[in-house]
Amino acid sequence: MRGLIVGGLVMRGILSAAFAAGLAALPLHAFPQTANLQNAMQPAGVQAEKILDLGYLTFIICTLVFIAILAAFFYAIKRAPRADESTAAEVSFLRETEPGSKRAVLLAVAISTLLLLVLLVADVFTGRALSQMPLSDGIHIELTSHRWWWEARYTADPPSRMFTTANELHIPVGKPVVISLKSSDVIHSFWVPNLHGKKDMIPGRTATITLRADKPGVYRGQCAEFCGYQHAKMALLVIAEPQEQYDAWAEQQRRPAAAPTTASAIAGQKLFLGTTCVSCHTVRGTSAQATLGPDLTHFASRRTIAAGTLPNSREHLAAWIRDPQKFKLMANMPSSPLSGDQLQAVVHYLETLK
């Protein structure tokens, strides 16, 4: 009978811990899979995978510890007799040494220390593995963060093969990517959870992060250090594609902008080069060479506008240019003085910048 009670109590302890563990597992299945694209639990590269492996090991150890301690705790409170305020306090304990309790506590501390050592060793090994990713035959990107967008300069040898883009990185699957991280203003943080942990971008310093995508896909990242008003809307896309597709993309990015051919686009280009747009943006191959805002040379090849704020479609683009403040208040881009038709022409022009 007593065994049943004890067993039941221990089960309660285990169940409550299992509840917690179950809560952890449930959403993986219950909630939409669109949560895959910015997700540390869905590694698509070696770095994120190693981190998740360590994560699972740690989770298992911690869950076992949680269950064990809660079981002991529930057992203790269930087996102890009940009392009230008038029950005499048991001061004989001040004279006793309670050897049983002492042994139990020492044993528990010893086991805890051992498990902590296991975690420390596992962490050291994982850290080493992360820093030892082979780097040969990789690509180099210089990423500079701004409030609230990402400037990417793909470096290459010879320098004539370098190109600049913004907010969307393409990388070849299976090849190392070395990204140097800088900031032009405040501290930002580069984080693409499917591929790796994050690294801060601190003004005055250059940091480096190395990663590799082992599965093709579209991975979303987001700035992970509060950087002011629109920190919430500073996202970026990292698109991992097979080597050939990557090479084709890079080749296209290297070219200057193609000249527009339709009447509307030509008019749009004229307007573009004649208004405030050129005070901030570059379109290689034209007179627009300012660098305060994202490089627009191949803007139409990108999937989003304003670092993930809007999808890159005709309607969204028009709305964005008309009044950027409506979608990203306090962003550096002022609203446009262009009229409806003029705006349409500029949009047509921008659509040619593939």
Next chain:
Amino acid sequence: MSVPVTERVVYDGTPEGTVELAGTWRDPPGLMGSLSAINHKTIGRRFIVTTMGFFAAGGILAALMRLQLMRPENDLIGMDLYNQLFSMHGTTMMFLFAVPVMQAVAIYLVPLMIGARTVAFPRMNAFAYWIFLFGGLMIYGAFFLNTGPDAGWFGYAPLTESEYSPGKRIDFWAQMITFTEVSALLEAIVIITTIFKLRAPGMTLNRMPLYVWAMLVTSFMVLFAMPAVMLASTGLITDRLVNTHFYRSGEGGDPVLWQHLFWFFGHPEVYLIFIPGLGFLSAIIETFSRRPIFGYPAMVLALIATAFLAFGLWVHHMFTANLPELGKTFFTAASLLIAIPTAIQIFCWIATLWKGRLNFRTPLLFVLAFFFILLMGGLTGLMLASVSLDLQVHDTYFVVAHLHYVLLGGAVFPLFGAIYYWFPKYTGRLMDERLGQWNFWLFFIGFNVAFFPMHLLGLYGMPRRVYTYPADMGWGTMNLISTLGAVLIAISMLLFLINVVRSWHKGTSAANDPWGGGTLEWSIASPPPAHNFDVIPVVHARYPLWEALKTPDHVVGLAANHREQLITSVIDAQPDYRGSFPDPSIWPFISAVAVSILFIGSIYTPWAVVWASIPVSIALIAWFWPRKKETEEDLAVEKSP
């Protein structure tokens, strides 16, 4: 009394003598009396009520944040207001609630537990309260005038420099730190000196309650941790006001210097909040399991070890900054190591409960919640201690979950237990048990519903400090659940408030010792008289009320008509001399006003430090300058060593 009393009347134990003794230690009446009050219970009461008020304010801010986040792309609260909300929420909870409330409870409770009539520096204690209140009022005033901080409670440079944070928002925030840290530092000196020098005879360090040990250890930590944030914020103020270059990389400064200085304070800060909670746990568990805590020496050493180790962890808040990898590993090891003393405490409490006889009242329930919530928080802390894991979950909702689990599990739940436990001593009435149970369960369930999903949100990519998130990220459902949990917490707080208000006026009367406790505060009336103890007890045991009396058992020879407090030796509490303590004074209040003018003025111009220091000097000199009447009364009872 306008005529100095030059004849010393020794307390004789009669009712008339007791009335005279109470009159000697009471605060004067009226408004002036209220501003001049220095009785530690008066100050403690004010301080506790004020900090709980800030807790409610911080909670309301959080509720607004949760309402905004419950749906993706919500437009209930705009970007700028949201950024101010989360900054004010963190600032309120960390600077205006969590540490001050622990000091406030200690100010009220420690003298009662150690057999003293007062704290060591009653006027400085009063000053510390006023300066805290003024700092809190200033930052909320700024917030309501749309000048509240909007760069988080941690204010990373260079975001907080003038170029990226124009206006006065950050200056108010940085100066609020000065207010609250001055208060906390002075209170720490008060608490340490009280504990070391004012203990009843016979209460050796070895016989001190574990809660008093916890406050002693916490107060030492305050002395070494708070200066870091004061130095950091001073550098930020000068960067903004007079163009120094501490944290701006242009002319040789370094944003990472801010992080080092801030987190050197910031990590011990969370232990400043946690360790008093550990003290509450010991106090409540021993009374409600009807036995002494198992392993007293280990418990004391564990507190001290935790305090030391807490100073060696700060870089774990900076794992994603580019620092040398080997150095980071050291901090991983230290962050894992600190789990051991806490584990020792947990195991000792379980051993205590195992062989105890349990009285399942509301205080014990809140304490038991610790074992679930803090345990989970501590274990996610082990995950964060790993550099590699932290690289993924740093600055995500995983950390938000972790910090709330450890802070609420380790400090707030025990604090609520402490409130239910000591409320009868404080007010003379018991809180309602049934409402207490409802309060507890709603809080416990609401807390887990609100914060557990955040672990998952973090793993699924949701960063911190975002005023909204896209609909196609799949975060909407968990955010909604979290908001529902917040609603449950709000309801539980409402029940708590109702319980407090109703019980204060109509609760069951409490005798001296409604819980059958073993420590000294339960030997006096509820609420205690102005002088706390009619006669100072002589202590022979760790649990004076549980063990048989031994002789001598009380002190005679202290005056009834003069503020005399027995000063004892640090380690063995041997009676040493009879200290004369000051009368109530308006100068702590006036000094606090003058210092506030200096601090607030310096937000606008550096010259304020110069001209405002004149009224400050005058006020402090007036405070210190002895009064003829008091000096004559002291001389009447003086005996040189």
Next chain:
Amino acid sequence: MIQRTTSENSAALDVAELPSFAFGHRSPMWWGTMGMIAIEGTVFVLAIMSYFYLYSHSTSWPMTTPAPELLWGTLNTAIMLASYIPNHFAKKAALRLDLSGVRLWLVICMLFSVAFLTVRVFEFTALNVRWDTDAYGSIVWMLLGLHTLHLLTDAVDSLVLTVLMFTGPLEGKRFVDVSENCMYWNFVVGSWVIIYAVLYWSPRF
């Protein structure tokens, strides 16, 4: 001396004959002063560490200006070290409850105060850098400024105490205040020696 009465009050510890004040660590004032020393010492240590942090992150130190002139800083160090003498005798007099001794030595301490505060002004002018020139200038002014704040408050504290010892009202406790003030004075001087070494000598190595 504690009298343990043996009459019907054998349960009582009679403290009526105990003194009403005491010196050194027996006094709460000592603990309060030590607490302030711990706090301010920590501020100095952290400021010095910030100095060396910025030093280690810089290619040249000072960054763009010459090192501070040695004259005034060294002179001030000598004056402050010399002030240890009247300070020491003031404390000794206080322990003896010797009012005329305390008055004499406190006045001499105040003369030293005037001297080192004056020289401190010259020190600021001889730093060869402004607080807003660069990070080096900022941390140098911060360190010197923090110490000056302590010099000033210590001078004002000591002045108030000196005046009080002449005007009264006086009681035994005031001698304890004098003794603790001396301890604090030693801290201000002691911390200066370290800051002096950091500010004036480390840029020369």
